[in-house]
Amino acid sequence: MSTGHHTSLGLDSRKIAFWAFIGSECLLFGSLISTYLVYKGKSLVGPYPHDVLNIPFTSFSTFDLLMSSLWMVLALAAVQRNDMKWAKVWLLGTALGGLIFLGGQVWEFSHFVREGLTLHTNLFGATFFVLTGTHGLHVAVGVLWLLTLLVRALQGKLTSANAMTVEITGLYWHFVDVIWIVIFTLVYLIQ
Amino acid sequence: MSERTGWKSWLTTVDHKRIGLLYFWTAFGFFLVGGLEALLIRTQLARPENHLISAQTYNQLFTMHGTTMVFLALMPLSVALFNYIVPLQIGARDVAFPRLNAFSYWVFLLGGLFMNLSWFVGPLFHAGTLSVAPNGGWFGYANLTERQYSPGPNIDFWLLGLQILGVASLAGGFNFIVTILNLRAPGMKMMRLPVFSWMTLVTSFLIITAFPVITVALAFLMFDRFFGTHFYLTSAGGDPVLWQHLFWIFGHPEVYILILPAMGVVSEVLPTFSRKPLFGYTVVVYSGVLIGFLGWGVWSHHMFSVGLGPIADSVFSATTMLIAVPTGVKIFNWIGTLWGGQIRFTTAMLFSLGFIAMFIIGGLSGVSHASPPADLQQTDTYYVVAHIHYVLFGGTVLGLFSGMYYWWPKMTGRKLSEPLGQVHFWLTLVGMNLAFFPMHLIGLLGMPRRIYTYPAELGVGNLNLVSTVGAFLIAVALLVFIFNLWRTRTRGEIAGNDPWGGATLEWSIPSPPPVHNFDAIPTVHGRMPLWSEPEKMKQHGPVGHMHVPPGSIWPFVAACGLPLLASSLLTHRLWLVFVGGAVLLVGIYRWAFEPFEV
Amino acid sequence: MSADSAHSDSSPHVAPAGHAHPGAAVYLRIAVILFMLTVLEVGIFYVPAFHPILVPALLILSAIKFTLVVLFYMHLKMDSKIFTMIFGGPLLLATAVMIGLCFLFGVLVIR
Numbered sequence: 011m012s013t014g015h016h017t018s019l020g021l022d023s024r025k026i027a028f029w030a031f032i033g034s035e036c037l038l039f040g041s042l043i044s045t046y047l048v049y050k051g052k053s054l055v056g057p058y059p060h061d062v063l064n065i066p067f068t069s070f071s072t073f074d075l076l077m078s079s080l081w082m083v084l085a086l087a088a089v090q091r092n093d094m095k096w097a098k099v100w101l102l103g104t105a106l107g108g109l110i111f112l113g114g115q116v117w118e119f120s121h122f123v124r125e126g127l128t129l130h131t132n133l134f135g136a137t138f139f140v141l142t143g144t145h146g147l148h149v150a151v152g153v154l155w156l157l158t159l160l161v162r163a164l165q166g167k168l169t170s171a172n173a174m175t176v177e178i179t180g181l182y183w184h185f186v187d188v189i190w191i192v193i194f195t196l197v198y199l200i201q
Numbered sequence: 202m203s204e205r206t207g208w209k210s211w212l213t214t215v216d217h218k219r220i221g222l223l224y225f226w227t228a229f230g231f232f233l234v235g236g237l238e239a240l241l242i243r244t245q246l247a248r249p250e251n252h253l254i255s256a257q258t259y260n261q262l263f264t265m266h267g268t269t270m271v272f273l274a275l276m277p278l279s280v281a282l283f284n285y286i287v288p289l290q291i292g293a294r295d296v297a298f299p300r301l302n303a304f305s306y307w308v309f310l311l312g313g314l315f316m317n318l319s320w321f322v323g324p325l326f327h328a329g330t331l332s333v334a335p336n337g338g339w340f341g342y343a344n345l346t347e348r349q350y351s352p353g354p355n356i357d358f359w360l361l362g363l364q365i366l367g368v369a370s371l372a373g374g375f376n377f378i379v380t381i382l383n384l385r386a387p388g389m390k391m392m393r394l395p396v397f398s399w400m401t402l403v404t405s406f407l408i409i410t411a412f413p414v415i416t417v418a419l420a421f422l423m424f425d426r427f428f429g430t431h432f433y434l435t436s437a438g439g440d441p442v443l444w445q446h447l448f449w450i451f452g453h454p455e456v457y458i459l460i461l462p463a464m465g466v467v468s469e470v471l472p473t474f475s476r477k478p479l480f481g482y483t484v485v486v487y488s489g490v491l492i493g494f495l496g497w498g499v500w501s502h503h504m505f506s507v508g509l510g511p512i513a514d515s516v517f518s519a520t521t522m523l524i525a526v527p528t529g530v531k532i533f534n535w536i537g538t539l540w541g542g543q544i545r546f547t548t549a550m551l552f553s554l555g556f557i558a559m560f561i562i563g564g565l566s567g568v569s570h571a572s573p574p575a576d577l578q579q580t581d582t583y584y585v586v587a588h589i590h591y592v593l594f595g596g597t598v599l600g601l602f603s604g605m606y607y608w609w610p611k612m613t614g615r616k617l618s619e620p621l622g623q624v625h626f627w628l629t630l631v632g633m634n635l636a637f638f639p640m641h642l643i644g645l646l647g648m649p650r651r652i653y654t655y656p657a658e659l660g661v662g663n664l665n666l667v668s669t670v671g672a673f674l675i676a677v678a679l680l681v682f683i684f685n686l687w688r689t690r691t692r693g694e695i696a697g698n699d700p701w702g703g704a705t706l707e708w709s710i711p712s713p714p715p716v717h718n719f720d721a722i723p724t725v726h727g728r729m730p731l732w733s734e735p736e737k738m739k740q741h742g743p744v745g746h747m748h749v750p751p752g753s754i755w756p757f758v759a760a761c762g763l764p765l766l767a768s769s770l771l772t773h774r775l776w777l778v779f780v781g782g783a784v785l786l787v788g789i790y791r792w793a794f795e796p797f798e799v
Numbered sequence: 800m801s802a803d804s805a806h807s808d809s810s811p812h813v814a815p816a817g818h819a820h821p822g823a824a825v826y827l828r829i830a831v832i833l834f835m836l837t838v839l840e841v842g843i844f845y846v847p848a849f850h851p852i853l854v855p856a857l858l859i860l861s862a863i864k865f866t867l868v869v870l871f872y873m874h875l876k877m878d879s880k881i882f883t884m885i886f887g888g889p890l891l892l893a894t895a896v897m898i899g900l901c902f903l904f905g906v907l908v909i910r
Binding site: 025030034036037044050069079083084087177181184185188191192194 | 822823826827829830833834837840841843844845853854857858860861864865868869872873874879881882885886887888889890892893894896897900901904906
């Protein structure tokens, strides 16, 4: 992993740090999701979830994000075998998948606002927008991160020597996907 | 070779020793600020129906005293020791992520300044000076902290300041976890790790799991205050008790974050000055880990008067009593360490012994809180104030002083004066008991917390006066300490590598250590390498050029983005979001892409 | 990034012994399973016959998806157990706190 730098566990320090970060994020999203669950059904006025949640549309977003995890994993595999051509393709694909997801969120949010659901309408609005908004922010950061890697790759500065960096990017991206799996179930499907 | 002198070298330092010193001086400064706030509080309470300080100012004083002491003094003082000592104890050249370490410090400094700026900037918010500092208590209960009841910027300074500080703590937490897990010297298995480093590891895990929860709690408050949500407002079906849950889910692990480092110090100091290994090392380590875990299951014992119901009360009562067990176990092991040892009553040792005695007292009042019916009488009275100050002052502060006296020679090359240290210790011990013991009685006699004055009929005037005298005695003791620090700069006894006859790796290198710490990273075969194989631990001079990472300005730049972002909300200026965001992003990108080799 | 020369290998990445990287085929297969599980989830949502078991079924299905992504896409199954512990601990903690809050707020009750 590193030239001449002894490590006690024989593991890359950045990878350890990142898994610790993901553990920490479990508490962040856990608190947000807990609040959503605790306030579910307690809104005094509508719109209520069944009034505005669009399952077909959100299912498409979910598929999109799941597929983007596939593109990410393929991107990592490409970088690991130093196939930078396909690495760029899959990285772009992942970023596009993220952008499509974000586009969907923007459309969904503005649709909800038009239907009368805002942050301050009721508890559903507050908890829904803060939870999914935080997740969306994480996706946006991820897209920025992916595009940065893509630019580095286009500049010829990304090679298999940077596989660990791409692996960690992947960990972030998959985690963001996994949080969406939880949100999709607890917010959209279990109403 | 990086330039090692001048203010620029400090601004760009990524050396854990320098960062440790920066943390120390900044935290100590904030400790004095918090102490001043305490003295003002105690002066106001010295006699009944005093009107030296108005109720409005008083609310700011006790809020800032608590917030400053917890977040700006005690935690960073512990971090100062983590920074300086842990890499030395584990045989590493630095922490795992030196620039992240620097970033943590700058964010801490800026966050502390941001929050304390509130004392002075009242006029910018169309109020007087000394009127917009946070005033909702260090625990900020909703719905007092909501815009309706706290219309001014006070609570905004509080919640935004804490969010900034949270970033610093989290970054440090990740850094120390990786450092301790991955950068240990060859042969240093986990069960050979010095207990201080073990406690640093447990504390770091507590930090990275607890802080996200308060981040969410504060974010909800921010949304309520700025964007019209109703997370804690009943008018829309929300529940103020949600704040209490989220705050204490963070808050209880937080008190273990505050005490475990000091316990780590005691576990180092006692063996050294008893010339005996720590009794029951394995048990002490496991107890620390267990305290970390169990600390997550007790949070609602802060909420026994809220009406959670008998089942919840019983569950949390049981878990709270349970957590006394591993704590007690540690105390017995410390006593076991002293038993039959060759005791040297150095100042460091006195403070550690003082820790044990005072923490037992604090623990006893804590156990009495564990019973909900008893707690219903105690909660929100001065009885609780007694408890927290026995564990936090008698525990954490005494423990940290012990660490300071112990490791001062390692950090500066000079021992602090022992005679002055003894004066400091005894004045502190007498002072703190005068200040805090009467509070047990004051509380049970019916004086609530957080009131700016009290009627004479309550009959607690004399006890309050005694308490105030004690507080000022603590202040005098601190002056002695500060004089000691000052005098030691030029007149302190020069310390060699190992002035105390310590057992662990930090004592094998010069005082202060060279920038690269160890000439050759030693291989260890036990817990006490300097006692079991002293010859093998000798350093023989650097071999060739010792690479030391260059400094970097980007951690500082990135850190500056955070208070700018916070200010955008505080001042309702959208453009500050873009400026702050840009500064943060530029800092991060330059940091990510600059050439840097550990 | 590319600047961290202290952490980079100079040669193309070779999987360390015992850590065989799943090939694209495995990843594709996982993707198909994830796809089908999601179809199942949406199906359970829409088909009224399944509503009595909606909650446990959806929880189990999403848990399986979660596990598949973490174990295979995030490589946790093939990597050192240290990562599992570092992630698993906080995950368990978050789940326990979530369940605790649900009980405290009456979302979950023991009859």
